[in-house]
Every structure is written in structure tokens, then in C-alpha cells.
Amino acid sequence: MQSQDELVESIINTMDLLESGNPALNKLAVYLCKVNVQLPQYLNRLKIFTELERPTTKQTQEAGQLLEQIVLLLFKGLKGIQSIKSFQSAGPQYDLLVSGDSLEWKxxxxxxxxxxxxxxxVIEAKATKSPLKDQQFARLCSIMEHNLSGAGLGIFFTLNGASGFPQRGDARQRRVSDCRLRQIIFxxxxxxxxxxxxxxxxxxxTKNYTLIEILIRKIRDLFELxxxxxTPAEHFQEIDLPLHLKMLHDSD
Structure with missing residues (x-):
């Protein structure tokens, strides 16, 4: 009788035939993204920092290291990773660079x-209180285009997002600027x-698969603008309809 891991591997071998973005892939991805048991305590420490009104320089530096630790724990939970690095190259510093050659990573x-x-x-961790600036976003664009040609996805882990991106609670954004504009052009x-x-x-x-779920939503939003x-990851449906359509959707 096959073990659960062996069963998942055989399913992956079959689903390898599916095209990128097929919804069927999402159902199995939950088995490839596990939460590290240490992660909640690190997130609790970060939450305490975010509630400080005026953190000291030392506290901000410690928060930067803490955020990097959180990122490492998150990506350790992805199966198929065979390379995980944080180093100073001949040019830029890389907070984290992850990859793999396995079927799970594929x-x-x-x-x-x-x-x-x-x-x-390639991952950048920014624990600053202010939103990410265009200059920092442009730096990662340059790295991915000229230094890390094999990197297809860049992720900023921040406290307060990036300039130009829609903020929670704001009206629908109809124009793009700053980091958001650079994201689209890049x-x-x-x-x-x-x-x-x-x-x-x-x-x-703090839940299995949430990292993958959030990344999918962020990527799809880049496509859809x-x-x-x-929306939060716990909301598995995103309903964005005008009133005359929404009333029909909600009537069931």
C-alpha cells in the first residue's frame, strides 16, 4: 500500500501534464506547502514590533533580521526546494534566492x-515603517533582468506594502504610479x-498552502489590474461585480 507521500508523488507525475495556471494544480499544492512549527512565534514577535509607535534604530534593525528569518521559515516549508541562499554576490546582496530542479518544484x-x-x-525583506519606494522596486527589477536571468518571480515581504499599490479600504484605483507602474512595465x-x-x-x-494562495492572488492581480x-487568503472567492450583477450572484 502506498504511503501518503508516495501517493502525492504519483499524482504529481500525472498532473505534470497540465498547463501552468490550471485550477487543478491548486488543489494539490496544499501538500507541497507546509507551515514550519516555529513560524507562529516569529510572526508574534513581528506583530509586537508593528505595534510600536516609535521604534528605535536597534529595534528596526532587529525587525529586519526577524523578517528575514520569517521568510526563511516560510520557504523551508515548500517541498522541492534544492537551493536556498542568502549572500553578497560580486554586485548586489540577495536576501534570499530559492530554486529547485525536482518534479515538486516544477x-x-x-x-x-x-x-x-x-x-x-528572489526575495527581498523590508521591515521599514514606510511603504516600499520606487527606487527599491527598480533595484529588484534591475537585478532580475541583468544579474539573475533565471529568476522569474521576485517577492517583496514588507510591513506596509509599496507606493502606488491599492491600499485596504481605499476606493478602486483607476490610475497607476510609482512601484505599481514599474511592476506593470517590468x-x-x-x-x-x-x-x-x-x-x-x-x-x-500560519496555515498550510496560504503562502501559495496569496502569491497566486498577487500574480493574478498583476494580470488583471x-x-x-x-482579498485575505481565507476568502476563497473573490467577487468583484457591479451592483446589478452582484445582486444576482448573492441571491442563491
Missing amino acids: FICKTLYLEWETRDI HAKTKKIIVVLDKEDLFEL SGLPT
């Missing part, structure tokens, strides 16, 4: 709309993806 790449030739993921030019997570996203990452912030 499955995750398909789920995240990544081509196999650009299967690396994707149009290179077909590579950069997404931004904020503290609300981070505090949801809804002008709205992505």
Missing part, C-alpha cells in the same frame, strides 16, 4: 505561472513577475 512553478527556464525566486517588458506582500498578508501565513487590494 509543480510549484506551474502553480505560480513560472516557466521552467525562469524557475528561481512585466510587460520581461514577462517576469514581482509581487508585494504586507503585514496583513504575513499574519495570514483590478485596482483593488487582494
